[in-house]
Amino acid sequence: MTEETVSATTTIGASAETVFAVLADPAQHAAIDGTGWVRDSLDDQRLTGSGQVFRVAMYHPNHPDGSYEMANQVLAFEPPRVISWKPGYVSPETGKLEFGGWMWRYDLTQLGPDKTKVTLSYDWSAVGPIPRQHIHFPPFSPDHLDNSLSHLAAIVAR
Known part of the structure; x- marks a missing residue:
């Protein structure tokens, strides 16, 4: 862990291809999420490459609206080794996608x-x-x- 990065590691009893396939399916992200904030995938598409944007419904009790949307842009997409994205939102002022500066990354090693x-x-x-x-x-x-990671392992085991 660095001052501005946290990480956790586990070993999952499945191939990297199988794990990566679950991570590349935004419909699985609510079940993977360990906070309960991610609610639903709003796009009916799998992740296929860097630059792709996928939207998810979110809920957080401290958010001004409670329920809100995040538009995530895929940064790294290297099957079956790396997948990462940065969460963003559509600016009400400009209508353009803006990002907060944080990112999620999964590194897989067979x-x-x-x-x-x-x-x-x-x-x-x-x-x-x-x-x-x-x-x-x-x-x-x-x-x-x-x-x-425990949720991910349970989904992969099904």
Whole structure:
């Protein structure tokens, strides 16, 4: 862990291809999420490459609206090794996609035919000063990453 990155690692009893396929399906993200904030995928499409944007419905009791949407842009897409995205939102002022400066990343290392090491990282090093006035980083409890990896392992095992 660096000052502005947290990560957790686990080993999942499945191939890297199988794990990656679950991560590339935004419809699975609510079930993977360890906080309960991600609610539903709003786009009926799998992730296929860098630059792609996928939207999810979210809920957080401290958000001014409670329910809201995030538009995530895929940064890295290297099947079956790396997938990452940065959450953003459509600016009400400009109508354009803007980003807060944090990102999610999964690194997968095949350890055997049915064994994959998975590292989940959350990096907020690019967050500017204004969001930092309103959001404490990381904005979740320390067990969130471990919970997410446990949820991912359970989904893959099905």
